[in-house]
Amino acid sequence: MANKNTTSSKLRAALNTLIFPIISIIIAMFIAVFFVMWAEGENFFTATVTLFQAIWEGSFGTSFSIIETLVFVTPLLFTGLANAVAFKTGLFNIGVEGQFIMGIFAAAAVGLIPGIPAFIHVPLVLISGMLIGALWAAIPGFLKAKVGTNEVINTIMMNFIAMFFVNYMIMGPLNAPGKATTPLIQDSAKLWRFLGETNRVNVGLFIGLLLVALVYILLWKTTIGYELRAVGLNPHAAEYGGISIKKNIILAMAISGAIAGLGGAVHVAGIQYQAIQLFGFTGFGFDGIAVALLGKSHPVGVLLSAILFGALNSSSLNLQLANIPKDIVYLIQAIIIIFVAADYIYKWIGEKRKKEAMING
Amino acid sequence: MQKVVEMKGITKVFPGVKANDDVNFELLKGEIHVLLGENGAGKTTLMNILYGLYQPDAGEIYVNGQKVNIKSPGDAIKLGIGMVHQHFMLVHNFTVAENIVLGSEPKKGIKIDMQKAIKDTKELADRYGFKIDPNAVIEDITVGQQQKVEILKALYRGADILILDEPTAVLTPQEIEELGVILKNLVKEGKSIILITHKLKEVMAMSDRVTIVRRGKVIDTVYTKDTNIDELAEMMVGRKVNLVVQKDEAKPGKVVLKVENISALDHRKLPALKGVNLEVRAGEIVGIAGVDGNGQTELIEVITGLRKPTEGRVYINDKDVTGKTPRDIIEAGVGHIPEDRHKRGLVLKYSLYENAVLGNHYKLPFAKGIMMNYNKIKEYARKLIDEFDVRTPNEEVFASALSGGNQQKFIAAREINKDPELIIAAQPTRGIDVGAIEYIHKRLVEERDKGRAILLVSLELDEILALSDRIAVIYDGQIVDILDAKSATEHELGILMAGGTLKKQA
């Protein structure tokens, strides 16, 4: 009886957390349909059919589109998880973008080294991405812990430093003559494309899925996760319980950065095979913020929302073929983000109101 | 007499608990009516329903004979109902007058008429005998003053029915007396008051009637003049309660805690401790008596590693722990029941089992390497819940779902069960019912007899006098005197706490 009670209340709690993301996705789709009606002069039903067909076919309709969707999903898994770990510790790591870029750089550089057997070279590439990402994030973490500077501002600055530094390396020391890229990495550094060379999907996807499980275990089954979450929820109580706030801020940033850097390395070793000059940010890091928010910073939530965002991104080409501006995809994503953000603000106000009900001291 | 509030058949169910079960409650015009009951009996829930913060699952509410549907605090205020919560909702950098008119400001055109606000505040305060400066800023006044502001705020919005949830839990004895006078004045003016408190002395002194609730059900409503403290305690807990602490002579052993010439700053960087010296031996309870804000908080924080001293040393079992981390100090054998359970004591959005190991979470048997062993942890949480009779549906709920007193019992259970050499107990019984106070007091005395050293900090002189073997009085950041508890009197302590000195007889 007691057991049944807890399972049913757990189920209800799970539903409660899911309901808002689902509603916001539905509303976003509806608004998108209205835009299509307006742009195409179609009526509601034909517009709905056109839009959903285009999105579905572009993301899951053919085996090729499924494969491409998985290619889009993979980096979002990493950046989503990276943001989730920071959020759980009460930190906002906008620097995932920069850490991802540094991961790209590290993999592109280490991947050039000739004469290493694959079973050493691949791990070496991935580990170098993780390390540099961890370092890139630990710097603002350290500054916050020791001097109290805001991690949001510092990570944004680190993003720009990362971008300019990597561009300098690509156009300078690591330049492939005549191109705005680095040379292609050695074959021994490439991740296995298990559906053949022409299909870009690669084992990076499985590394991402493995990471979903690992982050879950880290957050909810280890003492590290216990401490990170405690610092995120109530730093005063954490401190009282002998948990070092400073250490955990740095650690959370480093873990978050390591995941982001690994994502960058996987992107090079599995998809690009080189670093390409950046004319702006890659956007994977920022999309990761949305993915983590929509997924409520839970690894499984991150997985689901990474699939959603990845599918939308990969369908954009098909939308253009169907004469729908591909910006519709960004519109949908933006509306989802606005709703999710509104939900957070609403909860925050609700908490304040509930405080009134929580008089017990 | 006219019934101003009548609640009929109120039922409120939370997941796993029936907080209110077919409750009938009535409030007469011009009475002070106490709601009395154990921790988790459902008092706060019932009042939150009356104030529109929760909706009942069943039952009806009548105000002044009219059936009403109170959907929000706004509805309650319109009906003349005001509530003062234990956690105040004031804007800290606003003045008293600004806070009082907030939400229903007097206007001159579109501008707030501050002159009128100040005048109104003065008038209201004078009428009911509040001593308060309308121009003082909230963060500069005492908790007791802040509470008066909350009451005035409710009155300003036209409350005729006033609900006070544990108003005296954070007040000093003098402030409690003042509150008593204010409540009498309010009743004289025709207001009706519902009061929640666990302090039976206050119940006897302040109220006209008492409604006793136990496990969500009303046991009885009695006239205060026809009852007494022991009977109330028995009705509330359902058994005889021993209100006097039973303890033998202490057998002090070696010095466990030694505080040497400690100075420290408070959070505003002003000197809070000015050269404190103190020793606590194994097998004794040393109580620290003092008016709130004389350095108690900072002293505890320095001992537990939460605040760095500017001068002086702290030794635990002869080991210098000055400036060590909280974890080092926990490992040196210190258990700590913190004074602010929401700020320090609990991660409210952690389950009870996660809270059960806060501070020990990384040690065997709760963790092996970095892997937590949640089976062991849950088992341990259930043990704490059983032993200290924490009222909760299970160990999986968030700590925030527990009633205030049950949160406190849970923290006490956790800290005492760490089996520490030194227990620091700050306001260990704040907001808990007599049955639970009896138990926690008994456990503290047992720990003493097992040879633990206990440092007790409490604003309640009764508690200090009942538990301590020696009493150190703190005033303005210094220990001004240390008395033997057997001979100390409330009067003597009162003088010392106010900064006076005792003439020593030769």
Ligand SMILES: Nc1ncnc2c1ncn2[C@@H]1O[C@H](COP(=O)(O)OP(=O)(O)OP(=O)(O)O)[C@@H](O)[C@H]1O
């Ligand atoms: N928001 C909530 N969610 C779940 N359970 C709750 C909630 N609020 C209260 N409860 C449960 O309802 C019961 C009654 O709680 P309530 O706060 O009314 O007790 P109380 O009589 O005020 O106790 P105390 O004297 O300790 O303040 C408790 O068992 C508590 O755990």
Ligand SMILES: [Mg+2]
């Ligand atoms: Mg209560």
